Amino acid sequence: MKSRQSWAGLYALEVIRESDTPLFRQLYLQLRAAILSRRLRPGTKLPSTRELASQLAVSRSAVVGAYEQLLAEGYTSGRHGSGTYISPDLPEPIEGNPQRRKKPAAPIPSKAVQLQPLGDFVDVTMQSDQRPFNLGRTLIDDRTLELWRKLSARTFRSLDASHFGYSDPRGTIELRKAICDYLQAARAVRCDPDQIVVTAGTHQAIDIVIRVLPDRNKEVWVEDPGYPLTRQALLAAGATVHPIPVDGQGIDVGRGIASAPNASAVFVTPSHQFPTGVVLSMARRLELLAWARKNNAWIVEDDYASEFRYGGRPLASLQGLDEGERVIYIGTLNKALFPGLRIGYAVIPHSLLRPFVAARYLMDRQPSTLSQAVVAAFMHEGHFAAHIRRMRVLYREQRDELVAAIQKQLGADLTVNAPDQGMHLVAFTRRGLSDTAIERAGHQHGVVVRPMSRLYLAAAPRSALVLGFSGHARQTIAPAVERLAQALEMQSKSAVARKAMAKR
Structure with a gap:
């Protein structure tokens, strides 16, 4: 009984009731940190939701919410009639004892994909086909349409001097702040407005990433099967593409290391793999981060369509786990709102920010300030959520x-x-x-x-x-x-x- 009463104190769980962060999220973040740091070891049984709620003097629903999020993201597993346990298959911490690291798998013959004629890559008329069941389509209801008209009219009526000259190639500070607030709250992304670069969408962000990859090595991993336009953009840029198989846990990191251990980047869709829809398991996420940190490689996280989760809360981003700033996080408003908007964003690690912004400047100078003003207002006033x-x-x-x-x-x-x-x-x-x-x-x-x-x-x-x-x-x-x-x-x-x- 004593161990049960001391459990919360042992792991220093506490809640701040005056905080803007919901109680369930405070508990989730603290438990996640304890799991990742190994203060909670794999296989450890967590106290019941009633017990922990009583110890912390919080509602049971807050503890249930935290447990459900940990379960959804693979940190814990449930055993029928027994309780909730820390997942047994999580790898050692990224900064773990190097003596305990597994020996790298023996290299396997690479099936790298080489460049094809550019005109053979894609049917550019296919994407505009409106018939069912083409991909990437969105709907907007009458409420969103009317709000968009009003905000657009207001922007044009107040046409100030900022819209008549050059502006920050990263995008306006108003929109970058709005995106930053949204990503921190909804996707657990670690960022500040200075790290955010507004793009024309996912494709432009990926194109810029390719341009700033180290010249020493243009070997990259891609998911197999995977998003064809990412692969085609890489091939068009002359990269050596290594297709890494995807199974029920997402991209097989071990196979990637065996195939191309010195690759400079990996392009992944961890929250909802395209096209299979599987979620990258927590063990694979940590393994991928460890590999990237050890090899100074980049992880390009394409978090497309993350807003639309129909069972439980949205899963946290891979970038939010990254302690070493090796993840380039890419998202888009073109799917959250409508494709004709042509606004996306990238969250860039500080060490890569200067070359990324320079490449964005050389490519397209800056995004439209008028479109950004409408989107920023739409987000700031709560219409986006x-x-x-x-x-x-x-x-x-x-x-x-x-x-x-x-x-x-x-x-x-x-x-x-x-x-x-x-x-x-x-x-x-x-x-x-x-x-x-x-x-x-x-x-x-x-x-x-x-x-x-x-x-x-x-x-x-x-x-x-x-x-x-x-x-x-x-x-x-x-x-x-x-x-x-x-x-x-x-x-x-x-x-x-x-x-x-x-x-x-």
């Missing part, structure tokens, strides 16, 4: 509508699960159906689907359809699935006919 809350509900409904329609009409041909986060889902094909053949048949029936098999480089491809649900009104989804069913029927008949011809 309200918009995200409304869109999260809307997109969840559209996700559920798509999942239900697929299960009802295409259950024999496709296997699908509702993702907890993001703006797309993955439907795996059955009965040997080809995702590329379905793509071609879908176009003939007015449906856009992306074959996942094309997103692989070296890993064995899986046949699946990548379907966007965020930008397509709910009432259009079921009819589009009917057309997709017709496309699959046509593809199946064609396959049968080809087999019959082959037997003759």
Whole structure:
């Protein structure tokens, strides 16, 4: 009984009731720090939520919230009927005893991808196709539209001198402060406004990162399967791209180290891997940070669509765990609001800030101050947070509508699960159906689907359809699935006919 009563004091947990930080988050941050520093060892059983709430004189809901966040991010695991335990598979701390580090895996033959002709990289007309179920689409409701009109009109009415000259290539201080406040609160990013650089979106931020990578080494890791435009931008810049396989825990860091231990950077989507949707496990996150710190490598965290999580609170960023300033954090407002906005951001480590800003200046001089003024006002006045809350509900409904329609009409041909986060889902094909053949048949029936098999480089491809649900009104989804069913029927008949011809 004594050990239970001394538990909170032993690990110096305390809450500051006057703080603006919610109690559950104070507890979460302190417990996370104790886990990462090994003051709480792997396998340690945590006290019950009732017990800890009683010890700290806080509501049980605050402790439950902290425990749920730790569980969602992989710091803890639950055992039915037993309690909550510190995850046993977390690696040693980044600054751990070097004698206890595992020997590096033996190098494996690299499957580096080399440059192709630039014109063969991407169909630039594909992204503008508005038909279901194309990716990257967003919706805005009447409330957001009216607010945007009012704020835009107000900005033009008050057209001051700042809009008629050159400005900071990083972006206006008003918008950088708004983004900084948002990232600290919503994504647990460690930053100050001086570190934030406003970009035209994720693609420009990645392009700048590529330009400022050390000339000594242009070897990089990318996820396999992964986001094709990131890979294509790297190849166009002459980088040597090493595809690293993705499994149920995210990118396989051990395979990356074995394939290209001296790579200068890794490009990852840890919160919602594209396209599979898996979350990078906590053990892999810490392993990746340790490798980057040891090798002076950069981790480029693409945190696309992080706002849209449908089960529990958003997961904390990888950057928020980084004690060595090795993570370049990239995000975008183009998916949170609308693609035509063309505003994104990057949080740059201090050591890389000067060359990054210089490259941004040489590339594009500065972002539009008029657009920034509207966005800054939208965020400062609380409209952005309200918009995200409304869109999260809307997109969840559209996700559920798509999942239900697929299960009802295409259950024999496709296997699908509702993702907890993001703006797309993955439907795996059955009965040997080809995702590329379905793509071609879908176009003939007015449906856009992306074959996942094309997103692989070296890993064995899986046949699946990548379907966007965020930008397509709910009432259009079921009819589009009917057309997709017709496309699959046509593809199946064609396959049968080809087999019959082959037997003759």
